[in-house]
Amino acid sequence: MGKVMTELSMSLDGYIAGPHDGPDNPLGDGGTALFRWYQSGDTPFIVPSGTMTFRVSAASAALLEEMYPRIGALVTGRRTFDITNGWEGRHPSDAPIVVATHEVPEAWVQEYVTGRGAPFTFVTEGVARAVEVARRIAGDRDVAVSAASLVQQCLRLGLLDEILIDLAPVLLGGGVRLFDGLGDAAIGLERLRVVEGRDVTHLLFRVLKA
Ligand SMILES: NC(=O)c1ccc[n+]([C@@H]2O[C@H](COP(=O)([O-])OP(=O)(O)OC[C@H]3O[C@@H](n4cnc5c(N)ncnc54)[C@H](OP(=O)(O)O)[C@@H]3O)[C@@H](O)[C@H]2O)c1
Structure with missing residues:
Protein backbone atom coordinates (compact mmCIF):
# COMPACT_ATOMS: atom_id res chain seq x y z
CA MET A 1 0.00 0.00 0.00
CA GLY A 2 1.26 3.49 -0.82
CA LYS A 3 1.76 6.39 1.55
CA VAL A 4 -0.57 9.22 2.42
CA MET A 5 1.40 12.41 1.86
CA THR A 6 0.90 16.08 1.20
CA GLU A 7 2.85 18.47 -1.00
CA LEU A 8 2.02 22.15 -0.69
CA SER A 9 3.73 25.46 -1.37
CA MET A 10 3.84 27.44 1.87
CA SER A 11 5.08 30.89 2.87
CA LEU A 12 7.71 31.23 5.59
CA ASP A 13 4.93 32.40 7.95
CA GLY A 14 2.88 29.28 7.27
CA TYR A 15 0.22 30.20 4.69
CA ILE A 16 -0.72 28.23 1.56
CA ALA A 17 -2.85 31.13 0.26
CA GLY A 18 -2.91 34.83 1.08
CA PRO A 19 -5.99 36.77 2.28
CA HIS A 20 -9.14 37.06 0.12
CA ASP A 21 -8.72 33.86 -1.89
CA GLY A 22 -11.46 32.95 -4.31
CA PRO A 23 -12.09 31.95 -7.94
CA ASP A 24 -10.83 35.36 -9.14
CA ASN A 25 -7.84 35.31 -6.79
CA PRO A 26 -7.00 31.60 -6.39
CA LEU A 27 -3.96 31.99 -4.12
CA GLY A 28 -5.17 35.13 -2.36
CA ASP A 29 -3.46 38.51 -2.05
CA GLY A 30 0.27 38.12 -2.68
CA GLY A 31 -0.14 34.35 -3.02
CA THR A 32 1.28 34.05 -6.53
CA ALA A 33 4.71 34.33 -4.81
CA LEU A 34 4.05 30.81 -3.46
CA PHE A 35 4.16 29.37 -6.99
CA ARG A 36 6.97 31.59 -8.38
CA THR A 51 -1.41 20.69 -20.04
CA MET A 52 1.46 22.85 -18.73
CA THR A 53 5.22 23.02 -18.47
CA PHE A 54 6.97 24.23 -15.35
CA ARG A 55 10.44 25.77 -15.63
CA VAL A 56 12.22 25.00 -12.41
CA SER A 57 15.74 24.48 -11.10
CA ALA A 58 17.37 21.14 -11.92
CA ALA A 59 17.05 20.12 -8.25
CA SER A 60 13.31 20.88 -8.18
CA ALA A 61 12.79 19.11 -11.50
CA ALA A 62 14.47 15.96 -10.15
CA LEU A 63 12.17 16.03 -7.13
CA LEU A 64 9.06 16.51 -9.28
CA GLU A 65 10.16 13.67 -11.61
CA GLU A 66 10.40 11.44 -8.57
CA MET A 67 7.18 12.53 -6.88
CA TYR A 68 4.57 12.87 -9.61
CA THR A 84 -10.03 26.00 -9.38
CA ASN A 85 -13.36 25.07 -11.00
CA GLY A 86 -12.26 21.46 -10.78
CA TRP A 87 -9.03 22.30 -12.62
CA GLU A 88 -11.30 22.71 -15.66
CA GLY A 89 -11.82 18.94 -15.59
CA ARG A 90 -8.22 17.74 -15.51
CA HIS A 91 -5.69 18.06 -12.69
CA PRO A 92 -2.05 18.58 -13.75
CA SER A 93 -1.07 15.33 -12.01
CA ASP A 94 -3.68 13.49 -14.13
CA ALA A 95 -4.56 11.53 -10.99
CA PRO A 96 -8.18 10.84 -10.05
CA ILE A 97 -9.46 13.34 -7.46
CA VAL A 98 -11.49 12.63 -4.35
CA VAL A 99 -13.27 15.73 -3.04
CA ALA A 100 -14.42 15.97 0.58
CA THR A 101 -17.65 17.95 0.72
CA HIS A 102 -20.93 18.19 2.59
CA GLU A 103 -22.90 18.48 -0.64
CA VAL A 104 -22.27 16.74 -3.96
CA PRO A 105 -22.31 19.13 -6.96
CA GLU A 106 -24.78 17.25 -9.13
CA ALA A 107 -23.83 19.09 -12.30
CA TRP A 108 -20.27 17.70 -12.16
CA VAL A 109 -21.51 14.19 -11.43
CA GLN A 110 -23.91 14.39 -14.36
CA GLU A 111 -21.06 15.49 -16.66
CA TYR A 112 -19.10 12.42 -15.57
CA VAL A 113 -22.03 10.08 -16.04
CA THR A 114 -22.47 11.35 -19.58
CA GLY A 115 -18.79 10.70 -20.27
CA ARG A 116 -17.77 14.32 -20.66
CA GLY A 117 -16.64 14.97 -17.11
CA ALA A 118 -13.44 14.24 -15.25
CA PRO A 119 -12.80 11.45 -12.76
CA PHE A 120 -13.91 13.21 -9.59
CA THR A 121 -15.36 11.28 -6.67
CA PHE A 122 -17.30 13.30 -4.08
CA VAL A 123 -17.29 11.96 -0.55
CA THR A 124 -19.69 13.29 2.10
CA GLU A 125 -18.77 10.91 4.93
CA GLY A 126 -15.70 12.73 6.21
CA VAL A 127 -11.96 12.78 5.65
CA ALA A 128 -11.17 9.25 6.84
CA ARG A 129 -13.64 7.92 4.29
CA ALA A 130 -12.21 10.21 1.56
CA VAL A 131 -8.70 8.89 2.24
CA GLU A 132 -9.99 5.32 2.23
CA VAL A 133 -11.64 5.84 -1.17
CA ALA A 134 -8.46 7.47 -2.51
CA ARG A 135 -6.30 4.61 -1.19
CA ARG A 136 -8.47 2.12 -3.03
CA ILE A 137 -8.11 4.11 -6.27
CA ALA A 138 -4.33 4.60 -5.80
CA GLY A 139 -3.55 0.94 -5.08
CA ASP A 140 0.22 0.65 -4.55
CA ARG A 141 0.80 4.31 -5.32
CA ASP A 142 0.56 7.27 -2.93
CA VAL A 143 -2.41 9.40 -1.96
CA ALA A 144 -1.64 13.13 -2.01
CA VAL A 145 -3.76 15.22 0.36
CA SER A 146 -4.14 18.78 -0.85
CA ALA A 147 -5.53 21.90 0.90
CA ALA A 148 -5.17 23.00 4.49
CA SER A 149 -8.35 21.78 6.15
CA LEU A 150 -7.80 18.22 4.96
CA VAL A 151 -4.14 18.12 5.99
CA GLN A 152 -5.18 19.33 9.45
CA GLN A 153 -7.86 16.67 9.78
CA CYS A 154 -5.53 13.94 8.52
CA LEU A 155 -2.87 14.97 11.03
CA ARG A 156 -5.41 14.90 13.86
CA LEU A 157 -6.57 11.44 12.77
CA GLY A 158 -3.03 10.09 12.37
CA LEU A 159 -3.59 9.43 8.66
CA LEU A 160 -0.66 11.39 7.21
CA ASP A 161 2.68 9.63 6.63
CA GLU A 162 4.76 12.35 4.94
CA ILE A 163 4.75 16.12 4.53
CA LEU A 164 6.56 17.80 1.64
CA ILE A 165 6.66 21.58 2.06
CA ASP A 166 7.77 23.74 -0.83
CA LEU A 167 8.88 26.68 1.28
CA ALA A 168 8.54 29.96 -0.59
CA PRO A 169 10.58 33.01 0.43
CA VAL A 170 7.65 35.29 1.23
CA LEU A 171 5.73 36.42 4.32
CA LEU A 172 2.03 36.66 3.46
CA GLY A 173 0.86 37.94 6.83
CA GLY A 174 -2.57 36.30 6.59
CA GLY A 175 -4.73 33.92 4.59
CA VAL A 176 -5.11 30.13 4.78
CA ARG A 177 -2.75 28.81 7.44
CA LEU A 178 -1.61 25.24 6.90
CA PHE A 179 -0.89 24.03 10.43
CA ASP A 180 -3.89 25.47 12.29
CA GLY A 181 -6.25 23.77 14.72
CA LEU A 182 -4.05 20.79 15.50
CA GLY A 183 -4.76 20.75 19.23
CA ASP A 184 -2.27 20.92 22.10
CA ALA A 185 -0.41 17.64 21.64
CA ALA A 186 2.88 17.95 19.78
CA GLY A 197 15.68 24.89 -5.48
CA ARG A 198 15.44 28.35 -6.96
CA ASP A 199 12.85 30.47 -5.12
CA VAL A 200 12.01 27.41 -3.00
CA THR A 201 13.37 25.07 -0.35
CA HIS A 202 11.77 21.63 -0.42
CA LEU A 203 11.45 20.10 3.04
CA LEU A 204 10.38 16.47 3.37
CA PHE A 205 9.28 15.10 6.74
CA ARG A 206 7.99 11.78 8.00
CA VAL A 207 5.15 12.10 10.52
CA LEU A 208 5.97 10.12 13.64
CA LYS A 209 2.94 8.19 14.81
CA ALA A 210 2.31 8.07 18.56
N1 LIG B 1 -0.18 26.56 -1.88
C1 LIG B 1 -0.61 25.39 -2.37
O1 LIG B 1 0.21 24.52 -2.75
C2 LIG B 1 -2.08 25.14 -2.45
C3 LIG B 1 -2.54 23.89 -2.93
C4 LIG B 1 -3.91 23.64 -2.92
C5 LIG B 1 -4.79 24.61 -2.47
N2 LIG B 1 -4.32 25.81 -2.06
C6 LIG B 1 -5.23 26.84 -1.57
O2 LIG B 1 -5.82 26.40 -0.36
C7 LIG B 1 -7.05 27.10 -0.18
C8 LIG B 1 -8.15 26.11 0.16
O3 LIG B 1 -7.84 25.38 1.31
P1 LIG B 1 -8.86 25.33 2.54
O4 LIG B 1 -8.21 24.53 3.60
O5 LIG B 1 -9.34 26.72 2.84
O6 LIG B 1 -10.13 24.59 1.94
P2 LIG B 1 -10.34 23.11 1.34
O7 LIG B 1 -9.71 22.10 2.24
O8 LIG B 1 -9.99 23.09 -0.08
O9 LIG B 1 -11.93 22.98 1.43
C9 LIG B 1 -12.61 23.06 2.65
C10 LIG B 1 -14.01 22.56 2.41
O10 LIG B 1 -13.99 21.15 2.12
C11 LIG B 1 -15.14 20.53 2.68
N3 LIG B 1 -14.72 19.64 3.75
C12 LIG B 1 -13.56 19.70 4.47
N4 LIG B 1 -13.55 18.73 5.39
C13 LIG B 1 -14.72 18.05 5.27
C14 LIG B 1 -15.28 16.94 5.96
N5 LIG B 1 -14.63 16.32 6.96
N6 LIG B 1 -16.48 16.48 5.56
C15 LIG B 1 -17.13 17.08 4.53
N7 LIG B 1 -16.66 18.15 3.85
C16 LIG B 1 -15.45 18.62 4.22
C17 LIG B 1 -16.00 21.67 3.23
O11 LIG B 1 -16.76 22.18 2.13
P3 LIG B 1 -18.37 22.17 2.03
O12 LIG B 1 -18.90 22.24 3.43
O13 LIG B 1 -18.66 23.40 1.21
O14 LIG B 1 -18.75 20.94 1.30
C18 LIG B 1 -14.94 22.69 3.59
O15 LIG B 1 -15.44 24.01 3.70
C19 LIG B 1 -7.32 27.82 -1.48
O16 LIG B 1 -6.93 29.18 -1.34
C20 LIG B 1 -6.40 27.13 -2.47
O17 LIG B 1 -6.04 27.97 -3.56
C21 LIG B 1 -2.99 26.08 -2.02
Whole structure:
Protein backbone atom coordinates (compact mmCIF):
# COMPACT_ATOMS: atom_id res chain seq x y z
CA MET A 1 0.00 0.00 0.00
CA GLY A 2 1.26 3.49 -0.82
CA LYS A 3 1.76 6.39 1.55
CA VAL A 4 -0.57 9.22 2.42
CA MET A 5 1.40 12.41 1.86
CA THR A 6 0.90 16.08 1.20
CA GLU A 7 2.85 18.47 -1.00
CA LEU A 8 2.02 22.15 -0.69
CA SER A 9 3.73 25.46 -1.37
CA MET A 10 3.84 27.44 1.87
CA SER A 11 5.08 30.89 2.87
CA LEU A 12 7.71 31.23 5.59
CA ASP A 13 4.93 32.40 7.95
CA GLY A 14 2.88 29.28 7.27
CA TYR A 15 0.22 30.20 4.69
CA ILE A 16 -0.72 28.23 1.56
CA ALA A 17 -2.85 31.13 0.26
CA GLY A 18 -2.91 34.83 1.08
CA PRO A 19 -5.99 36.77 2.28
CA HIS A 20 -9.14 37.06 0.12
CA ASP A 21 -8.72 33.86 -1.89
CA GLY A 22 -11.46 32.95 -4.31
CA PRO A 23 -12.09 31.95 -7.94
CA ASP A 24 -10.83 35.36 -9.14
CA ASN A 25 -7.84 35.31 -6.79
CA PRO A 26 -7.00 31.60 -6.39
CA LEU A 27 -3.96 31.99 -4.12
CA GLY A 28 -5.17 35.13 -2.36
CA ASP A 29 -3.46 38.51 -2.05
CA GLY A 30 0.27 38.12 -2.68
CA GLY A 31 -0.14 34.35 -3.02
CA THR A 32 1.28 34.05 -6.53
CA ALA A 33 4.71 34.33 -4.81
CA LEU A 34 4.05 30.81 -3.46
CA PHE A 35 4.16 29.37 -6.99
CA ARG A 36 6.97 31.59 -8.38
CA TRP A 37 9.41 28.67 -8.14
CA TYR A 38 7.36 26.80 -10.78
CA GLN A 39 8.59 29.30 -13.38
CA SER A 40 11.92 30.56 -12.06
CA GLY A 41 14.34 27.95 -13.37
CA ASP A 42 15.56 26.70 -16.72
CA THR A 43 14.74 22.99 -16.49
CA PRO A 44 11.40 22.12 -18.10
CA PHE A 45 9.04 19.77 -16.32
CA ILE A 46 5.95 18.75 -18.29
CA VAL A 47 3.13 17.81 -15.94
CA PRO A 48 1.61 14.31 -16.44
CA SER A 49 -1.58 15.78 -17.97
CA GLY A 50 0.60 17.52 -20.58
CA THR A 51 -1.41 20.69 -20.04
CA MET A 52 1.46 22.85 -18.73
CA THR A 53 5.22 23.02 -18.47
CA PHE A 54 6.97 24.23 -15.35
CA ARG A 55 10.44 25.77 -15.63
CA VAL A 56 12.22 25.00 -12.41
CA SER A 57 15.74 24.48 -11.10
CA ALA A 58 17.37 21.14 -11.92
CA ALA A 59 17.05 20.12 -8.25
CA SER A 60 13.31 20.88 -8.18
CA ALA A 61 12.79 19.11 -11.50
CA ALA A 62 14.47 15.96 -10.15
CA LEU A 63 12.17 16.03 -7.13
CA LEU A 64 9.06 16.51 -9.28
CA GLU A 65 10.16 13.67 -11.61
CA GLU A 66 10.40 11.44 -8.57
CA MET A 67 7.18 12.53 -6.88
CA TYR A 68 4.57 12.87 -9.61
CA PRO A 69 4.62 9.23 -10.83
CA ARG A 70 4.07 8.10 -7.24
CA ILE A 71 0.70 9.88 -6.98
CA GLY A 72 -2.17 7.47 -7.58
CA ALA A 73 -4.98 9.68 -6.29
CA LEU A 74 -5.53 13.10 -4.74
CA VAL A 75 -7.79 14.12 -1.89
CA THR A 76 -8.85 17.72 -1.84
CA GLY A 77 -11.46 19.94 -0.22
CA ARG A 78 -14.49 21.57 -1.72
CA ARG A 79 -13.02 25.10 -1.50
CA THR A 80 -9.98 24.16 -3.57
CA PHE A 81 -12.22 22.29 -6.01
CA ASP A 82 -14.54 25.30 -6.40
CA ILE A 83 -11.73 27.90 -6.55
CA THR A 84 -10.03 26.00 -9.38
CA ASN A 85 -13.36 25.07 -11.00
CA GLY A 86 -12.26 21.46 -10.78
CA TRP A 87 -9.03 22.30 -12.62
CA GLU A 88 -11.30 22.71 -15.66
CA GLY A 89 -11.82 18.94 -15.59
CA ARG A 90 -8.22 17.74 -15.51
CA HIS A 91 -5.69 18.06 -12.69
CA PRO A 92 -2.05 18.58 -13.75
CA SER A 93 -1.07 15.33 -12.01
CA ASP A 94 -3.68 13.49 -14.13
CA ALA A 95 -4.56 11.53 -10.99
CA PRO A 96 -8.18 10.84 -10.05
CA ILE A 97 -9.46 13.34 -7.46
CA VAL A 98 -11.49 12.63 -4.35
CA VAL A 99 -13.27 15.73 -3.04
CA ALA A 100 -14.42 15.97 0.58
CA THR A 101 -17.65 17.95 0.72
CA HIS A 102 -20.93 18.19 2.59
CA GLU A 103 -22.90 18.48 -0.64
CA VAL A 104 -22.27 16.74 -3.96
CA PRO A 105 -22.31 19.13 -6.96
CA GLU A 106 -24.78 17.25 -9.13
CA ALA A 107 -23.83 19.09 -12.30
CA TRP A 108 -20.27 17.70 -12.16
CA VAL A 109 -21.51 14.19 -11.43
CA GLN A 110 -23.91 14.39 -14.36
CA GLU A 111 -21.06 15.49 -16.66
CA TYR A 112 -19.10 12.42 -15.57
CA VAL A 113 -22.03 10.08 -16.04
CA THR A 114 -22.47 11.35 -19.58
CA GLY A 115 -18.79 10.70 -20.27
CA ARG A 116 -17.77 14.32 -20.66
CA GLY A 117 -16.64 14.97 -17.11
CA ALA A 118 -13.44 14.24 -15.25
CA PRO A 119 -12.80 11.45 -12.76
CA PHE A 120 -13.91 13.21 -9.59
CA THR A 121 -15.36 11.28 -6.67
CA PHE A 122 -17.30 13.30 -4.08
CA VAL A 123 -17.29 11.96 -0.55
CA THR A 124 -19.69 13.29 2.10
CA GLU A 125 -18.77 10.91 4.93
CA GLY A 126 -15.70 12.73 6.21
CA VAL A 127 -11.96 12.78 5.65
CA ALA A 128 -11.17 9.25 6.84
CA ARG A 129 -13.64 7.92 4.29
CA ALA A 130 -12.21 10.21 1.56
CA VAL A 131 -8.70 8.89 2.24
CA GLU A 132 -9.99 5.32 2.23
CA VAL A 133 -11.64 5.84 -1.17
CA ALA A 134 -8.46 7.47 -2.51
CA ARG A 135 -6.30 4.61 -1.19
CA ARG A 136 -8.47 2.12 -3.03
CA ILE A 137 -8.11 4.11 -6.27
CA ALA A 138 -4.33 4.60 -5.80
CA GLY A 139 -3.55 0.94 -5.08
CA ASP A 140 0.22 0.65 -4.55
CA ARG A 141 0.80 4.31 -5.32
CA ASP A 142 0.56 7.27 -2.93
CA VAL A 143 -2.41 9.40 -1.96
CA ALA A 144 -1.64 13.13 -2.01
CA VAL A 145 -3.76 15.22 0.36
CA SER A 146 -4.14 18.78 -0.85
CA ALA A 147 -5.53 21.90 0.90
CA ALA A 148 -5.17 23.00 4.49
CA SER A 149 -8.35 21.78 6.15
CA LEU A 150 -7.80 18.22 4.96
CA VAL A 151 -4.14 18.12 5.99
CA GLN A 152 -5.18 19.33 9.45
CA GLN A 153 -7.86 16.67 9.78
CA CYS A 154 -5.53 13.94 8.52
CA LEU A 155 -2.87 14.97 11.03
CA ARG A 156 -5.41 14.90 13.86
CA LEU A 157 -6.57 11.44 12.77
CA GLY A 158 -3.03 10.09 12.37
CA LEU A 159 -3.59 9.43 8.66
CA LEU A 160 -0.66 11.39 7.21
CA ASP A 161 2.68 9.63 6.63
CA GLU A 162 4.76 12.35 4.94
CA ILE A 163 4.75 16.12 4.53
CA LEU A 164 6.56 17.80 1.64
CA ILE A 165 6.66 21.58 2.06
CA ASP A 166 7.77 23.74 -0.83
CA LEU A 167 8.88 26.68 1.28
CA ALA A 168 8.54 29.96 -0.59
CA PRO A 169 10.58 33.01 0.43
CA VAL A 170 7.65 35.29 1.23
CA LEU A 171 5.73 36.42 4.32
CA LEU A 172 2.03 36.66 3.46
CA GLY A 173 0.86 37.94 6.83
CA GLY A 174 -2.57 36.30 6.59
CA GLY A 175 -4.73 33.92 4.59
CA VAL A 176 -5.11 30.13 4.78
CA ARG A 177 -2.75 28.81 7.44
CA LEU A 178 -1.61 25.24 6.90
CA PHE A 179 -0.89 24.03 10.43
CA ASP A 180 -3.89 25.47 12.29
CA GLY A 181 -6.25 23.77 14.72
CA LEU A 182 -4.05 20.79 15.50
CA GLY A 183 -4.76 20.75 19.23
CA ASP A 184 -2.27 20.92 22.10
CA ALA A 185 -0.41 17.64 21.64
CA ALA A 186 2.88 17.95 19.78
CA ILE A 187 3.20 15.99 16.55
CA GLY A 188 6.72 14.66 16.05
CA LEU A 189 8.39 14.85 12.64
CA GLU A 190 11.53 13.29 11.24
CA ARG A 191 13.28 15.37 8.62
CA LEU A 192 14.01 13.14 5.64
CA ARG A 193 15.33 15.54 3.01
CA VAL A 194 16.14 19.15 2.21
CA VAL A 195 16.37 20.14 -1.45
CA GLU A 196 17.50 23.63 -2.42
CA GLY A 197 15.68 24.89 -5.48
CA ARG A 198 15.44 28.35 -6.96
CA ASP A 199 12.85 30.47 -5.12
CA VAL A 200 12.01 27.41 -3.00
CA THR A 201 13.37 25.07 -0.35
CA HIS A 202 11.77 21.63 -0.42
CA LEU A 203 11.45 20.10 3.04
CA LEU A 204 10.38 16.47 3.37
CA PHE A 205 9.28 15.10 6.74
CA ARG A 206 7.99 11.78 8.00
CA VAL A 207 5.15 12.10 10.52
CA LEU A 208 5.97 10.12 13.64
CA LYS A 209 2.94 8.19 14.81
CA ALA A 210 2.31 8.07 18.56
N1 LIG B 1 -0.18 26.56 -1.88
C1 LIG B 1 -0.61 25.39 -2.37
O1 LIG B 1 0.21 24.52 -2.75
C2 LIG B 1 -2.08 25.14 -2.45
C3 LIG B 1 -2.54 23.89 -2.93
C4 LIG B 1 -3.91 23.64 -2.92
C5 LIG B 1 -4.79 24.61 -2.47
N2 LIG B 1 -4.32 25.81 -2.06
C6 LIG B 1 -5.23 26.84 -1.57
O2 LIG B 1 -5.82 26.40 -0.36
C7 LIG B 1 -7.05 27.10 -0.18
C8 LIG B 1 -8.15 26.11 0.16
O3 LIG B 1 -7.84 25.38 1.31
P1 LIG B 1 -8.86 25.33 2.54
O4 LIG B 1 -8.21 24.53 3.60
O5 LIG B 1 -9.34 26.72 2.84
O6 LIG B 1 -10.13 24.59 1.94
P2 LIG B 1 -10.34 23.11 1.34
O7 LIG B 1 -9.71 22.10 2.24
O8 LIG B 1 -9.99 23.09 -0.08
O9 LIG B 1 -11.93 22.98 1.43
C9 LIG B 1 -12.61 23.06 2.65
C10 LIG B 1 -14.01 22.56 2.41
O10 LIG B 1 -13.99 21.15 2.12
C11 LIG B 1 -15.14 20.53 2.68
N3 LIG B 1 -14.72 19.64 3.75
C12 LIG B 1 -13.56 19.70 4.47
N4 LIG B 1 -13.55 18.73 5.39
C13 LIG B 1 -14.72 18.05 5.27
C14 LIG B 1 -15.28 16.94 5.96
N5 LIG B 1 -14.63 16.32 6.96
N6 LIG B 1 -16.48 16.48 5.56
C15 LIG B 1 -17.13 17.08 4.53
N7 LIG B 1 -16.66 18.15 3.85
C16 LIG B 1 -15.45 18.62 4.22
C17 LIG B 1 -16.00 21.67 3.23
O11 LIG B 1 -16.76 22.18 2.13
P3 LIG B 1 -18.37 22.17 2.03
O12 LIG B 1 -18.90 22.24 3.43
O13 LIG B 1 -18.66 23.40 1.21
O14 LIG B 1 -18.75 20.94 1.30
C18 LIG B 1 -14.94 22.69 3.59
O15 LIG B 1 -15.44 24.01 3.70
C19 LIG B 1 -7.32 27.82 -1.48
O16 LIG B 1 -6.93 29.18 -1.34
C20 LIG B 1 -6.40 27.13 -2.47
O17 LIG B 1 -6.04 27.97 -3.56
C21 LIG B 1 -2.99 26.08 -2.02
